[in-house]
Amino acid sequence: MSTKSLGEFDLIERLFAPLAEGFAGALNLKDDAALVPVAPGCRLVVTTDALVSGVHFRESDPPDLVARKALRVNLSDLAAMGARPLGLLVAACFPKSATQDWFKSFARGLAQDKAEFGVPIIGGDTVSTPGPFTLTVTALGEVEENQALKRSAAKAGDVILVSGTIGDGALGLDALEGRLGHLFEDERKWLADRYLLPRPRLELGNAVAQSRKAHAGMDISDGLLADLAHICKASGLGADLRAADIPLSSPARAALKADSRLLGRILAGGDDYELLLTAPPSAVPALQECAQRCRQNLTAIGVMREGEGVAVQDSSGQALPVHDMGWRHF
Amino acid sequence: MSTKSLGEFDLIERLFAPLAEGFAGALNLKDDAALVPVAPGCRLVVTTDALVSGVHFRESDPPDLVARKALRVNLSDLAAMGARPLGLLVAACFPKSATQDWFKSFARGLAQDKAEFGVPIIGGDTVSTPGPFTLTVTALGEVEENQALKRSAAKAGDVILVSGTIGDGALGLDALEGRLGHLFEDERKWLADRYLLPRPRLELGNAVAQSRKAHAGMDISDGLLADLAHICKASGLGADLRAADIPLSSPARAALKADSRLLGRILAGGDDYELLLTAPPSAVPALQECAQRCRQNLTAIGVMREGEGVAVQDSSGQALPVHDMGWRHF
Numbered sequence: 298m299s300t301k302s303l304g305e306f307d308l309i310e311r312l313f314a315p316l317a318e319g320f321a322g323a324l325n326l327k328d329d330a331a332l333v334p335v336a337p338g339c340r341l342v343v344t345t346d347a348l349v350s351g352v353h354f355r356e357s358d359p360p361d362l363v364a365r366k367a368l369r370v371n372l373s374d375l376a377a378m379g380a381r382p383l384g385l386l387v388a389a390c391f392p393k394s395a396t397q398d399w400f401k402s403f404a405r406g407l408a409q410d411k412a413e414f415g416v417p418i419i420g421g422d423t424v425s426t427p428g429p430f431t432l433t434v435t436a437l438g439e440v441e442e443n444q445a446l447k448r449s450a451a452k453a454g455d456v457i458l459v460s461g462t463i464g465d466g467a468l469g470l471d472a473l474e475g476r477l478g479h480l481f482e483d484e485r486k487w488l489a490d491r492y493l494l495p496r497p498r499l500e501l502g503n504a505v506a507q508s509r510k511a512h513a514g515m516d517i518s519d520g521l522l523a524d525l526a527h528i529c530k531a532s533g534l535g536a537d538l539r540a541a542d543i544p545l546s547s548p549a550r551a552a553l554k555a556d557s558r559l560l561g562r563i564l565a566g567g568d569d570y571e572l573l574l575t576a577p578p579s580a581v582p583a584l585q586e587c588a589q590r591c592r593q594n595l596t597a598i599g600v601m602r603e604g605e606g607v608a609v610q611d612s613s614g615q616a617l618p619v620h621d622m623g624w625r626h627f
Numbered sequence: 628m629s630t631k632s633l634g635e636f637d638l639i640e641r642l643f644a645p646l647a648e649g650f651a652g653a654l655n656l657k658d659d660a661a662l663v664p665v666a667p668g669c670r671l672v673v674t675t676d677a678l679v680s681g682v683h684f685r686e687s688d689p690p691d692l693v694a695r696k697a698l699r700v701n702l703s704d705l706a707a708m709g710a711r712p713l714g715l716l717v718a719a720c721f722p723k724s725a726t727q728d729w730f731k732s733f734a735r736g737l738a739q740d741k742a743e744f745g746v747p748i749i750g751g752d753t754v755s756t757p758g759p760f761t762l763t764v765t766a767l768g769e770v771e772e773n774q775a776l777k778r779s780a781a782k783a784g785d786v787i788l789v790s791g792t793i794g795d796g797a798l799g800l801d802a803l804e805g806r807l808g809h810l811f812e813d814e815r816k817w818l819a820d821r822y823l824l825p826r827p828r829l830e831l832g833n834a835v836a837q838s839r840k841a842h843a844g845m846d847i848s849d850g851l852l853a854d855l856a857h858i859c860k861a862s863g864l865g866a867d868l869r870a871a872d873i874p875l876s877s878p879a880r881a882a883l884k885a886d887s888r889l890l891g892r893i894l895a896g897g898d899d900y901e902l903l904l905t906a907p908p909s910a911v912p913a914l915q916e917c918a919q920r921c922r923q924n925l926t927a928i929g930v931m932r933e934g935e936g937v938a939v940q941d942s943s944g945q946a947l948p949v950h951d952m953g954w955r956h957f
Contacts, residue, residue, distance in 0.1 A: 327779065328707075330672045340662040342661070342663075344716075345716045352757070426759065429758045435765045437673060
């Protein structure tokens, strides 16, 4: 059954309106806009990301996973600022070929992550496109005034910290595309899952912001090197990274052991959605305790310094050649 | 010069960052998200609309006008709720064929309307697409608690009011596509301009909300009939419209005089972006004064009643055949 028989309004009512349940200001998705209460003393935090089939996800990725990834990359931007999520808007441009089953899978993915993160879908738009499936998600959150983590606040001498492990997303894409044949199947699957379903570090980001112990923060989406370069540029500083200290998952470690050239992929590949923080050395123990309370790790991987650009040293202290290795959107 | 040489970050810095000037919480568009202060006692109002080339605008429409239309249809959704705009997020999926001139035109359009409406662009995303140019705008506004205009609040006996004139947008598209040859060129141009550049009724919407005199409200984007049907459905009521009372511009009146079949187009064509309100009869004079203070008109065109559906009478009191004439998104 084609979607021609399923109008936008029926679709919204049947599949999307339940996603707004429990959020009065969504007005059952029946109005032109949603009403969002922001707590006194808080700033609204808002971010938007567009994902295009064939560019930001593979055409063969199932619609429920695409929906969940789109929500999660936006929630990760809230986490990067230390914000608590309030709601999500989903503007979806559906290809004409989309079937009812496809729509149901898409809505199921939204519902799963609404439940997993406790964040309602409070609005959006559904339109038809002659082009590829395109999904623009806007995430709204709130953070106490003056607690938001920003890119521009790093200081020389700050320790550079990352949450979780780096490179799994990029290696996961490699695994999905049939590379990394030297890994076990369960390792490839684990990595692929990290690519398909990022873990926004919402609890950790909010705890770090509330602790007021970190200077700068962002999430790693374009790749560790490119995103650290963003912090450098915004803060007017440079950074020294120690490649050997970058935390790796055991599948990533196995992949790197088999092919040392994958280090570039790990450093620059993107799709990590981990937090990248800078903090004075004295604050590191408190931040690491904060992470443990959130059942996360924060690993020190380098230092902010005067100057500009990101330099990377290998385990013997040799400089690794770093070009502009980050993901570029064009 | 192709955009391949103009990375996303350069583009944002050179063309888009100036659009955020004057709004501290946009952080010069350098962070993952923007920080928005919402006034105490107000609710945030948020809406998002996606526009696709070839679907919501013509492929030949110049990028500056497309940018302005995308901003304006979202501002119109804020106006429909009675909200004052705070800021806009622009997520743009650019076709690979876009040139630097194209980008400059696009940014110029955003800048023009930033100036015209005093609303900064506080964030967004720019990505490449193999498909058509696709633009998703999110508009943020604020409205005093309990003052937002909603679709579901109409009461039986309410007078139905519209701002401005109806049908100009749809006839403007006709004019652009070479129809309406019986009109003078300046009439066709005037109508085309209404299609290309909607006028969001922000001042009027906010004044109506603050007056607390109206029951229900929305903007007319899908067409008068379809949008009135939305109010009917959301409020559990029906509506009687008097076709002869619907306010028409003089080019629309000339078009209708030459071809009476255009009435269906005027009633159902969409792209009006005027306000559609319902209010008790006793409140109509105060609302019309309120409109005059905003240099606008509000015209009474019918009555809400028990029952369901929208009925339309011609000037002799005969029922006009009304099918499901609104714009459907699929």
